[in-house]
Amino acid sequence: MQTSTLSKLLFHAVIVLLYGFLLLPVVAVTFVSFFDSQFLSFPPPGYTLNWFANALDQADFVNGFLTSTKVALIATVIGVTSGMLASIALVNYEFRGKEAIKGFLLAPLLVPGIVIGTALYVFFIQIAQMTGYNATTSMRGLVIAHVMLTIPWSVRLIVASMGMLDRSVEEAARNLGASAWTTFYRITLPRMRSGIVAAALFSFVISFENLEVSVLLVSPGNTSLPIAMLQYLEWNMDPTLAAASTIQILIIGSILLISDRFVKLSQVV
């Protein structure tokens, strides 16, 4: 009795500490974005909303936000769609080279982002020299690079969620007269929903916040928000960045909360 209450207490304390540790940066950034001082000092001389106004005044940030959103949406749609189809093949069928293909699809997760970004940059330049088409001067280069991240995340999450599905359910549908296609959209797809939602959320966030892969692939007019923020940091040290981050945190938090209404996220990840 005694020991169990004590160990329970300890257990709760560890959990609280862990969450505190994980959330500390989020809390700190949000806190700092309200500081009424050009330089970081503690305790702050006062509080203000000016940095938010300043963040929204930065044309680079607003454009970056729009670019990032567009890139993330496109990369998510492409990555989740192809990742979903690949996952169906990987989970439901036996074929030669299956493990190799799976490894290939997941490989970008193992390579540091900066390496992917550099390799792609070199690759795009060579393509440009050969064909005259330069992907690094448009959003397409960014999209291609981010698809390399959204595909592996989608495959990983959807394969994991499908691993728990029972194939005989699909056979039952066939047995009851459903064609292969009807079985797919009436039975398989609805049961993949949670995996697909998780893949879409992750893909969007991964693409939206990506810095390393993107850093060489942006061009004037096609700069993503994280890069725009990095560039701002070169000349400024004020809490504008903290304000911009707070806005991002709010947006991503809202997306998570909204999607939780449709698919219980706790069942997904």
Added chain:
Amino acid sequence: MADLNIRNLQKDYGDFSAVDGVSLTAGASELVALLGPSGCGKTTLLRSIAGFVPVTAGQIEINGKDVTRLAPNKRNTGMVFQNYALFPHLTVEKNVGFGLEMRGISGAEADKRIAEALELVSLGAYGHRYPKELSGGQQQRVAVARALVVNPDVFLLDEPLSNLDAKLRQSVGMQLRDLQKSLGLTTVFVTHDQKEALMMADRLVIMRAGKIVQEGSAEELYDAPASYFVADFLGHSNVVSGKVTPEGFLSTGGTMFRCDSAGMPADRVMTLRPENLILGPAAVALPNSFEARIQSITYLGAQSEVTLSLPGGDQLTATHQNRTGDSLTLRVGDMISAGCLPEAVRLLVDDMTTAH
């Protein structure tokens, strides 16, 4: 109702034959059980009928129509899967209605048939539940209703009772059988449990390593097994090694079991059902009679299993019916008379000890 006709069916995985030249028929409203040890190819055979296994060779006909190369959804079979395979994201009603919808049946007609099917399995009140809100037995009944609502030509069940509590098995098995009979369903069901097969089937098909070793009614197979494997698989049998003689069978231990051995090859084994080995004074007058020592007694309530040691070293087990007031007392170490009728002694092909 239809009949099912399978000819020389073959399913190979590489050089391994999961189903090896199987021919099988099931007549209208007949319940055929595929029985055999795990891995003998029962499920593969059943799934071939449903169309989930692309067969290597052979033919499957339903109602005289060749369906061997037909897609599963074109065959009109109704299958109950071992784990029921209910659609987890659909209610019971929608589960049962799925097959109707696929056949273009909707509206009042569909509602009526769904209600009837659920009524048939006593789940009338559960239409709005989701599968996970039902017990295992209820889920199984939904699976049955879902398969039957479309009036399948052939009803297929893969180990239908294996996921149920031991207590439920008997009653669910009998209910399934009643349903099958009242609807006149041509049915094939798979089981590795001989009790299930004996209880439910009109005809048993015993499989081993992809092949049919024997088929017949429960009585036929139990009383006249074609081989040692069948005798051993259905119920218990004493097995005695030795050799066939003109008078019967001479065990390695030197005991003579008289029986009809005319025309028998010498390399047979002898089997004797424990319930056919009679103990006590009644055994003395039998054509086969001997004195034996009681080696052990296992009390099982209605019966006792008595292991006897014969003078030559042979061991035999007898099932002794326990009756109140029985004057026969059994004690370990005592000598007792034991015997059997010649008809009870079976000389069978030895397909167990010889390499197969």
